[in-house]
Amino acid sequence: xxxxIPRAYPTLSAGKGSLQGPYGVRPYAYTPDxxxxxxxxxxxxxxxxxxxxSTCMAHPVETVRHSLSHVMAEAVVKLYxxxxxxxxxxxxxxxxxxxxxxxxxxxxDLPAIEKEMRRIIAANAAFKRVEVSKAEALKIFADEPFxxxxxEGLEDxxxxxxxxxxxxxxxxxxxxxxxxxxxxxSFKLRSIAGAYWRGDEKRPMLTRIYAYAFSSKAELEAHLxxxxxxxxxxxxxxxxxxxxxxxxEEAGPGLIYWHPKGARFRVELENWWRDEHYKNGYELLxxxxxxxxxxxETSGHLGFYKEGMYPPMEMDxxxxxxxxxxxPFHILIYKNGVHSYRDLPLRWGExxxxxxxERAGALxxxxxxxxxxxxxxxxxxxxxxxxxxxxxxxxFSLAMWKTLGFNEIKAYLATKxxxxxxxxxxxxTALESLRKAVAKENLPYEMDxxxxxxYGPKIDLKVKDAIGREWQMTTIQFDFNEPxxxxxxxxxxxxxxxxPYMVHRALLGSIERFFGVYIESTAGAFPVWLSPEQVAVIPxxxxxxxxxxxxxxxxxxxGFRASxxxxxxxxxxxxxxAQGQKVPYMLVVGAKERDEGTVSxxxxxxxxxxxxxxxxxxxxxxxxxxxxxxxx
RNA sequence: GCCCUUGUAGCUCAGUUGGCAGAGCACAUCCAUGGUAAGGAUGAGGUCAACGGUUCGAUUCCGUUCGAGGGCUCCA
Numbered sequence: 195x196x197x198x199i200p201r202a203y204p205t206l207s208a209g210k211g212s213l214q215g216p217y218g219v220r221p222y223a224y225t226p227d228x229x230x231x232x233x234x235x236x237x238x239x240x241x242x243x244x245x246x247x248s249t250c251m252a253h254p255v256e257t258v259r260h261s262l263s264h265v266m267a268e269a270v271v272k273l274y275x276x277x278x279x280x281x282x283x284x285x286x287x288x289x290x291x292x293x294x295x296x297x298x299x300x301x302x303d304l305p306a307i308e309k310e311m312r313r314i315i316a317a318n319a320a321f322k323r324v325e326v327s328k329a330e331a332l333k334i335f336a337d338e339p340f341x342x343x344x345x346e347g348l349e350d351x352x353x354x355x356x357x358x359x360x361x362x363x364x365x366x367x368x369x370x371x372x373x374x375x376x377x378x379x380s381f382k383l384r385s386i387a388g389a390y391w392r393g394d395e396k397r398p399m400l401t402r403i404y405a406y407a408f409s410s411k412a413e414l415e416a417h418l419x420x421x422x423x424x425x426x427x428x429x430x431x432x433x434x435x436x437x438x439x440x441x442x443e444e445a446g447p448g449l450i451y452w453h454p455k456g457a458r459f460r461v462e463l464e465n466w467w468r469d470e471h472y473k474n475g476y477e478l479l480x481x482x483x484x485x486x487x488x489x490x491e492t493s494g495h496l497g498f499y500k501e502g503m504y505p506p507m508e509m510d511x512x513x514x515x516x517x518x519x520x521x522p523f524h525i526l527i528y529k530n531g532v533h534s535y536r537d538l539p540l541r542w543g544e545x546x547x548x549x550x551x552e553r554a555g556a557l558x559x560x561x562x563x564x565x566x567x568x569x570x571x572x573x574x575x576x577x578x579x580x581x582x583x584x585x586x587x588x589x590f591s592l593a594m595w596k597t598l599g600f601n602e603i604k605a606y607l608a609t610k611x612x613x614x615x616x617x618x619x620x621x622x623t624a625l626e627s628l629r630k631a632v633a634k635e636n637l638p639y640e641m642d643x644x645x646x647x648x649y650g651p652k653i654d655l656k657v658k659d660a661i662g663r664e665w666q667m668t669t670i671q672f673d674f675n676e677p678x679x680x681x682x683x684x685x686x687x688x689x690x691x692x693x694p695y696m697v698h699r700a701l702l703g704s705i706e707r708f709f710g711v712y713i714e715s716t717a718g719a720f721p722v723w724l725s726p727e728q729v730a731v732i733p734x735x736x737x738x739x740x741x742x743x744x745x746x747x748x749x750x751x752x753g754f755r756a757s758x759x760x761x762x763x764x765x766x767x768x769x770x771x772a773q774g775q776k777v778p779y780m781l782v783v784g785a786k787e788r789d790e791g792t793v794s795x796x797x798x799x800x801x802x803x804x805x806x807x808x809x810x811x812x813x814x815x816x817x818x819x820x821x822x823x824x825x826x
Numbered sequence: 827g828c829c830c831u832u833g834u835a836g837c838u839c840a841g842u843u844g845g846c847a848g849a850g851c852a853c854a855u856c857c858a859u860g861g862u863a864a865g866g867a868u869g870a871g872g873u874c875a876a877c878g879g880u881u882c883g884a885u886u887c888c889g890u891u892c893g894a895g896g897g898c899u900c901c902a
Contacts, residue, residue, distance in 0.1 A: 285900050301831070344902050354902085364902045387897030388829020395898080399829050402897075430895095434837075443893050553827065555898080735860045763864085770863040784861060796862055 253370045259284035259407045261321065261358075261370045262311070262381050263291045266403060268361030269310035270295075273303075279363065280340040280391060280400055287417060288381065288406040292389055294340070295401050304383040307403070312378040319359035321369040326353055335364060340391065380414045381407035423661050429710040430559040432718040436775060438726075439560065439709075448557040448564030450706050455726035458755070460705060462724050464545060466597075466822075467569060467702075474590050476541040476571060481523035483547065487513040489522045492679050504549050520546035520570045521673070521698060525680045528574060533684040538694065539575035539583055545705065546570050560710030567705040573697040576684065580623060580695045584670065585631040588653065591668045591701045592635060595657055598712070599721070599824045602658035605632050605639035606666075608646040615649055616674025624672045624695075625651050649675035659715035667708065670699045719776045719798060722826065723819045729756035730772040731793075734765050734784030741788040745781060745808060754815060773798050778826050779815070797826045 253261075263282035266289075271277050274295055282291030326334065328350040335341035341364045345353065356365040358373060370376060384404040391397040408414045425431075433439045438456035441449065452460060471478060487506060490496045495503065495518060506513035517523065524542050533540075547567045556562050575583050595603055607628055610621045628651060632639045639653075646652055650672030656664040673696045676682075683691040702708040712720075722728055729749055733742040742758040749756035759768045765782070772780050781793040786805075793811050795803040806814070818826070 281901055283901060290900090298830070341902075348902075356902095366902050385896060386830055389898045390828075392901075393899075395828065399898085401829070404897080447893080554893095555827075558895095732862085733860090734862090737859065762858090764858090764860055765862070766860085767864050768862095773863060780862080782862060786861090794862080800863080802862075 253375060255407075255409045256284045257368055257370060258376060258380075258409060259289040260368075261373075262376055262405065262407050263289040264321075264356065264358060264361060264363055264365070264369070265311050265314050265373060265376065266307065266383070266405065267291050267293070267363065268314055268359055269307050270403070271361060273307060273310055274299075278338055278340060281344075282363075285404075288384065288404065288408075290389075290402050290404045292391070292400040292402045294398065299386050299401055299403070301386060304386070304403070308383050311381075314359055315373045315376050315378050317359060318372055318374045320372045322357045323367060323369075324355045324357065326355055327351070328353055331355065331364065334362070377409075377411065379411040380409065381405055382414060382418070420661055424663070424714070427661070427714040427717045428559070429561065429713045432713050433560065436718050436726075438713070438718075441559075446564070447554065448552060448562070450560060450563055450565070456709070458726040459709065459720065459724050463705070463708075466723075467545070467594075470590075470594065471541075471543045471571070474541075474586075476543045479524060479527060479542050479544045481520060481527070481544060481546060482517075483549075484514045484516050485522065487515060489526075490515050493519070493522045493676055494679060495519065495522075502550050502552075504551055516549040517546070518548050518550045520544055520548065520568065521572060521676060521696075522680070524572045525676060525682060528682060529680065533574075533694075535576055535684055535686045535692075538684060539573055539579050541571060541573050541583075543569070543571035560706045560713070563704075563706050566707065568700050569702045569705060569708075570698070570700050573699065574682070574684075574694045575697075576686070576692070577623060577695060580697075581627040581630060583695075583697065584627040585634050587670055587697070587699050588631040588635055588637075591655060591670070591699075592637075594701055595655075595668075597822055600657040600659070600715075603637065604656050604658075604664070605637045606642050606645075606654045606656065607632065607639055608642040608652050608654070609644060610646055610651060611644045611648060613648055614646070614674075615678070620672075620674055620695075621651060624674075628653050628670075647671065649673050657711075659711065660717070661715075665711050667703045667711070668699070668701050669703070670697060672697055719778075721822065721824050722778045722815070723822045725776070725778050726755065727757065727775065727777045728754055728815070728819075729779045729781060730768070730775075730777045731756060731758040731781045731783060732765060732768045732772065733758070733760070734782060736760070736762070738784050738788055742781075742783050745783060745793060748808065749812070749815075752812060752816075754812075754819075769796065773800075781811070799826070801826075 260283065263284065267279050267282055270291070270293055271279065274293075274297070276296040278294040280292035280294065282289060328345060328348065331345045331348075331353045332342060334355065335345060344364060354365065354367060356363055356367060356369050358369075382405060384406055387402045387404060388399050389402040391400055406414060406417055408417060433456070436455060437453050438459070439453055440451045441447065442451060468478060484507070487496065490503070496515075499518060503518050504516045506515050508514075523546075524544070527542070528540070545567050547565065549565045552562055552564050557564070573583050573587065592603065595601075607625075609625055614621070632653065637655075652669060652671035654666050654670075655668035656666045657668075658664050677693055677696045682694055682696065684694050686692045720726075729746070731742045731746045731749075733739050739758070739760050742760065746756045746758035759772065761768070763771070769780060769782075776798055778798050780796040780798070782796060783793055787793055790807075792805045792807050794805040795811065797803065817823075
């Protein structure tokens with residue numbers, strides 16, 4: 195019953211390196227002895243022009259990454275005697291290895307490890323696979339407590355060891371044949387991080403070294419370049435530079451302050467959101483920010499989600515909680531009266547601000563916050579209506595993403611987990627309606643078997659941003675829990691009380707997080723309809739300040755966001771400033787423009803339009819805004 | 827919360843084995859009247875995150891606290 199707001203990071207990959215590998219995951223297979231089969235002879239990365247250098251192409255990149263992790267482990271063990279090794283898998287963009295080190299490692303130590311790795315690679319050591327019994331394995335790794343623990347969990351007869359150079363590791367494989375198959379220029383050690391042994395915070399904290407690794411130097415460089423681009427677009431950086439928002443640790447971390455320019459964006463976005471909802475059959479609600487504890491007991495939040503909630507405040511002997519979700523309030527409105535099947539479906543939306551406790555270390559700019567506004571809605575309908583309703587909400591969502599300029603969208607369909615509530619029949623109809631809706635929209639999708647919440651199946655949509663990263667935004671979730679717990683009913687044609695279906699959906703997800711993603715995808719260069727400042731009027735010299743003022747005033751009168759730049763900076767500096775602020779249109783005016791009543795137009799990307807009459811420019815601007823044009 | 831890194835002017839950062847605190851941008855004043863990405867001069871601006879310790883002396887060394895950044899999902 196807790197529709198999870200999309201995580202801060204794209205879920206296929208994470209964190210700062212949150213860029214999905216540009217080529218996705220490649221299918222490959224292994225022969226029984228653990229060698230890659232011929233299917234993986236070349237990578238899609240190499241496309242139609244595979245290198246015929248078999249040594250670098252004979253192994254899938256996952257194998258290369260994993261083998262590199264062994265090489266890194268060898269280097270670390272050699273450089274830091276006494277190191278205990280844990281695990282070192284291949285991951286989305288590279289690999290990591292977890293160690294227990296005799297002394298803390300500094301980032302400055304990484305180059306030395308890299309150097310040692312290159313030496314090992316150059317030494318051309320073969321990877322040898324040996325099968326051993328459990329008893330033998332325990333003996334061999336007697337000095338490695340983490341390996342011992344792993345071995346204890348394994349079945350006898352299935353244990354293999356890989357050895358290269360001076361390093362021996364418990365490993366399922368497969369590996370490349372020899373370190374010569376690894377390219378010294380296609381990996382880079384990335385960072386040092388703490389990680390609990392087996393992800394359990396009660397177990398020892400190990401030191402994890404992350405690395406990027408690819409099949410070729412070109413791919414590594416492309417990846418590093420994308421990371422660099424991502425860093426330039428970082429929402430925290432642009433938020434400061436463009437004066438969009440701030441956070442105030444002294445007043446509470448993870449809470450967003452929207453400055454005038456950010457607020458202008460938000461108001462335009464929300465106005466559009468409301469219009470679209472009214473046009474598409476929704477009614478909008480406003481509900482309180484806090485409610486008594488019985489609400490959250492009934493909904494189940496206090497049972498399942500308490501650690502995600504802000505602690506209660508006491509008032510008149512009652513406990514009030516800040517809402518982590520809007521649904522119980524919407525349900526109260528529903529239950530305020532008796533509903534006939536003729537009233538359904540109800541589509542009730544709210545830009546509802548919720549508060550959730552996120553661990554301090556998880557907070558991140560606009561992406562992961564403690565207070566945020568969901569563009570939430572609940573659809574309450576009869577079983578007969580559910581299929582159409584799901585198809586409709588999906589269509590609506592895709593239309594909104596299209597307007598916002600996101601065209602690459604992928605669906606993830608999550609089905610019933612082991613522990614769940616609700617009758618099987620409901621799960622079946624629900625899943626069927628999700629499946630049909632996705633098919634109707636021709637959306638590429640992946641199944642996530644058993645990945646649904648216990649209270650119902652769902653579709654999540656991931657959108658791809660301008661630099662190829664995927665972000666989970668929209669979520670459409672069935673809820674078989676709350677209608678039951680709150681005893682929601684409607685009266686059917688036969689006069690019987692029946693249980694309605696309820697669907698939670700958030701299209702943009704959270705307004706804060708959407709803003710973050712949008713800032714990063716557009717690099718702060720918003721389309722004109724969302725730009726906080728649409729027009730900067732720049733006089734060539736202060737002699738023309740009056741004309742500049744007149745032009746700006748006339749634009750403002752008609753509702754455009756325009757201002758004249760009248761400081762004593764030179765024109766060049768004003769252009770530079772306006773461009774740096776990503777103002778879409780700069781109107782440069784001097785004697786010629788004043789005398790002819792025209793404006794000379796410079797776009798923020800440096801292009802220039804033919805000078806036009808002010809009236810003509812207004813029409814031009816009006817049209818771009820009305821169409822929500824993505825082009826200037 | 828835990829691991830590593832980090833905290834100096836509004837912003838971005840420098841600060842050399844401990845000796846009166848620095849730059850660029852932004853801001854203010856003055857000069858400069860200009861045609862598509864930075865004109866010039868002057869000035870103001872800091873209890874060097876906070877607290878404690880070592881020292882004749884701490885922004886600098888040590889400790890604690892608070893905040894920020896990267897991680898803590900990928901399972902031999």
